[in-house]
Amino acid sequence: MASEPVLQLTAVAKAYASGQGELRVLQDVSLVVRRGEMVSLIGPSGCGKSTVLNIVAGLEEPTSGSVALLGDGANFRDGRRLGRVAYMPQKDLLLPWRTVLGNAVLGLEVQGVGPRLARERAEALLDTFGLSGFAREYPHNLSGGMRQRVAFLRTILADKPLVLLDEPFGALDALTRAEMQAWLLDLWAGVGRTGVMVTHDVEEALLLSHWVYVLSARPARVQQVVQVPLPWPRSRRMAATAEFTALKASILDVLWDQQRLAAPPEAPHT
Amino acid sequence: MPLLLLAALVGLWELLVRAFQTPRWLLPPPSAIGHEIVASSALLARHALVTTEEVAAGFAVALATGVGLALAIAYWRVAARAIYPLVIASQTIPIIAIAPLLLVWVGYDLRPKVIVVALISFFPIVVNMVDGLRAVDPEMVNMLRSLGASRWQVFRKVQVPGSLPYLFSGIKIAAAVSVIGAVIGEWVGASAGLGYLMVQAAPRFQTSLVFASVLVLSALGIALFLLVAGAERLSLRWHHSAKRAKALDLNP
Numbered sequence: 001m002a003s004e005p006v007l008q009l010t011a012v013a014k015a016y017a018s019g020q021g022e023l024r025v026l027q028d029v030s031l032v033v034r035r036g037e038m039v040s041l042i043g044p045s046g047c048g049k050s051t052v053l054n055i056v057a058g059l060e061e062p063t064s065g066s067v068a069l070l071g072d073g074a075n076f077r078d079g080r081r082l083g084r085v086a087y088m089p090q091k092d093l094l095l096p097w098r099t100v101l102g103n104a105v106l107g108l109e110v111q112g113v114g115p116r117l118a119r120e121r122a123e124a125l126l127d128t129f130g131l132s133g134f135a136r137e138y139p140h141n142l143s144g145g146m147r148q149r150v151a152f153l154r155t156i157l158a159d160k161p162l163v164l165l166d167e168p169f170g171a172l173d174a175l176t177r178a179e180m181q182a183w184l185l186d187l188w189a190g191v192g193r194t195g196v197m198v199t200h201d202v203e204e205a206l207l208l209s210h211w212v213y214v215l216s217a218r219p220a221r222v223q224q225v226v227q228v229p230l231p232w233p234r235s236r237r238m239a240a241t242a243e244f245t246a247l248k249a250s251i252l253d254v255l256w257d258q259q260r261l262a263a264p265p266e267a268p269h270t
Numbered sequence: 271m272p273l274l275l276l277a278a279l280v281g282l283w284e285l286l287v288r289a290f291q292t293p294r295w296l297l298p299p300p301s302a303i304g305h306e307i308v309a310s311s312a313l314l315a316r317h318a319l320v321t322t323e324e325v326a327a328g329f330a331v332a333l334a335t336g337v338g339l340a341l342a343i344a345y346w347r348v349a350a351r352a353i354y355p356l357v358i359a360s361q362t363i364p365i366i367a368i369a370p371l372l373l374v375w376v377g378y379d380l381r382p383k384v385i386v387v388a389l390i391s392f393f394p395i396v397v398n399m400v401d402g403l404r405a406v407d408p409e410m411v412n413m414l415r416s417l418g419a420s421r422w423q424v425f426r427k428v429q430v431p432g433s434l435p436y437l438f439s440g441i442k443i444a445a446a447v448s449v450i451g452a453v454i455g456e457w458v459g460a461s462a463g464l465g466y467l468m469v470q471a472a473p474r475f476q477t478s479l480v481f482a483s484v485l486v487l488s489a490l491g492i493a494l495f496l497l498v499a500g501a502e503r504l505s506l507r508w509h510h511s512a513k514r515a516k517a518l519d520l521n522p
Binding site: 093 | 418
């Protein structure tokens with residue numbers, strides 16, 4: 001699969017000024033995401049995975065190194081990335097004063113799509129996202145899984161060539177999480193998305209992506225790049241194969257080494 | 271429940287006044303106050319209208335300056351440093367002391383009363399609105415920015431609706447105190463209004479008229495409060511249904 005790259009990070013480093021000198025979060029992160037591929041970032045907690053996504057989304061700028069969003073002949077260098085990727089943060093961040101539908105169309109609304117057209121496009125997807133019949137509910141009436149799916153719908157509807165997912169299922173219980181992974185696999189099979197996903201679950205990373213980037217403890221470097229040899233479409237059953245288990249074990253070994261190096265318990269959330 | 275308690279207290283008052291045969295100029299029974307309201311309804315209505323005008327105008331001024339100041343304080347660091355402490359300091363100055371000065375400075379008409387009402391009721395609006403604007407989740411702002419929203423879009427879609435419940439809390443407090451402001455304004459110098467009526471009636475021992483004025487004033491304050499609460503209910507449906515859901519523990 002050698003389609004053209006959509007995102008290219010080259011030697012990205014990020015440091016924040018802190019009390020004593022500087023806090024180095026990213027040291028050297030290079031990665032490529034090609035069209036139609038999912039890339040997972042996995043690493044010890046507090047290693048700066050979310051910072052990578054914030055940088056790609058354009059919310060932050062790297063201290064050094066370069067970020068390039070490519071494709072369709074466009075080449076958006078530093079500072080022009082806001083609104084060019086669809087970013088789904090860790091928390092669902094639904095606006096409590098908007099209904100499910102109102103939250104879903106937020107991205108389209110910001111782009112200036114007319115309210116009627118935006119609503120039609122959201123309504124067409126409600127069923128796929130398991131939200132039919134809930135269009136007019138407020139977020140506080142929904143379960144955690146449903147809220148997450150609304151956030152997902154908002155992200156997908158923003159209709160960007162690149163999707164960023166920050167621990168999309170991190171806040172859910174194990175069963176809902178497995179359910180959402182299976183659902184996401186179905187969705188992926190249908191629309192073939194390009195994206196970067198941050199997770200701390202090795203199984204989730206292997207199951208949902210083409211490439212897994214293992215990051216080191218802070219300051220993060222790319223420690224290992226694994227191409228997942230599983231065929232598409234994926235299913236949860238593949239997690240039971242010997243090949244999968246061996247791959248999972250080898251990644252976990254690298255992660256454990258790094259976790260020991262990582263800052264002890266008080267490490268901030270990624 | 272509060273009405274029941276009120277009725278009991280009023281009944282007790284009536285009984286005691288009759289039992290001890292208290293003179294009417296000292297403490298009239300509730301029934302006499304009731305008669306007074308009916309007998310002087312035209313007089314009360316005329317003065318109530320004047321007070322209502324002062325309250326309405328002062329309240330409008332307070333709302334406009336309050337929201338404006340809150341926006342400046344929340345989004346402009348210089349204003350937060352320079353203006354906010356002065357806003358707080360302004361509340362430590364007794365209004366009753368400035369009211370006569372206002373009379374000297376701006377005149378004897380409606381304006382000093384409007385200023386007193388505005389001075390007394392802009393404060394809860396500013397403080398609550400600033401809290402509301404500052405309470406907005408920065409991650410929500412970032413989420414909108416990542417969708418490509420401009421600062422103005424972020425303001426309209428997140429900051430404004432997010433701070434509305436706080437603003438309404440401020441407005442409700444302002445509504446309750448604005449009537450007090452009008453009365454203070456009228457006490458120091460006026461030729462009409464319920465506060466004026468009280469000042470005129472008290473030295474003439476028309477005590478039941480004083481009580482009647484107080485009742486009408488209180489009704490005015492309650493009406494204004496209910497008006498604001500109703501507007502809040504209409505514009506913040508999501509907020510009330512969220513509070514209900516929390517109360518019923520639907521979303522632990």
